[in-house]
Amino acid sequence: MKKRQFLGTAALAGLSAALPAHAAAPAGPALLTVTGAINKPNRGKFDATRDVMMSKQKISFEQAHAFDYATLAALPAVTIRPTLEYDAQPHTLRGPLLLDVVQAAGAQLRDDTKLILRAVDGYAAAVTVAQARTQRWIVATQMDGAAMALGGLGPLWALCDADKVPELAAIPLAGRFGGAPWALYHIEVRA
Numbered sequence: 001m002k003k004r005q006f007l008g009t010a011a012l013a014g015l016s017a018a019l020p021a022h023a024a025a026p027a028g029p030a031l032l033t034v035t036g037a038i039n040k041p042n043r044g045k046f047d048a049t050r051d052v053m054m055s056k057q058k059i060s061f062e063q064a065h066a067f068d069y070a071t072l073a074a075l076p077a078v079t080i081r082p083t084l085e086y087d088a089q090p091h092t093l094r095g096p097l098l099l100d101v102v103q104a105a106g107a108q109l110r111d112d113t114k115l116i117l118r119a120v121d122g123y124a125a126a127v128t129v130a131q132a133r134t135q136r137w138i139v140a141t142q143m144d145g146a147a148m149a150l151g152g153l154g155p156l157w158a159l160c161d162a163d164k165v166p167e168l169a170a171i172p173l174a175g176r177f178g179g180a181p182w183a184l185y186h187i188e189v190r191a
Helices: 003-018 052-056 068-073 098-102 129-134
Strands: 032-036 064-067 079-080 093-096 114-118 124-128 136-138 156-161 184-191
Touching: 032 098, 064 079, 064 098, 093 098, 098 129, 098 136, 098 184, 114 129, 124 129, 156 184
Parallel strands: 032 184
Antiparallel strands: 032 064, 079 093, 093 136, 114 124, 114 184, 136 156
16 A cells, blocks of 8 residues: 555544544434433434424524434334323333433443433423433333334333332322333433
8 A cells, every 4th residue: 555545544534533423314204203311313403494393492503313213123122111190001112222212322421420301392391310220211112012102101101110210119100100201202302
């Protein structure tokens, strides 16, 4: 190899190592967008025309990682069976762990990192990484064996099995899921 070609190749390799890793854009429509302290973006910065709902909710970002249903479904899934406040019955919810989702977006997580979970109606709740790990929060994509529809609790719902978390199980059923936004569409990682 010629010296000039070698130096040029080495310089490009060094430059690409310094740039953030870009993941593949989802093939289907984005259901979930992760922003904030991530290093695997797969879409560009906030665009007021493209991101109208985010604009109305005062969300802005320089880079993001978008997930479609297939990408979320490809992550390892876990199943929980909490009693839900809507009918006081246990239901089977399935989906990837919340921490697996944000790590797929390239989040570097510490126990005190906050994850701001936002629903389509603008409702937002925060959970720390330590809480998400200890309480085994998931991003549910299915309930009782079927995909959750928009207009119900879905298509995504961030929650844990409140029946198995002592501090949540001690709360009356009607208040157990106040920090668990259904119709989840955005997660901000605050390092």
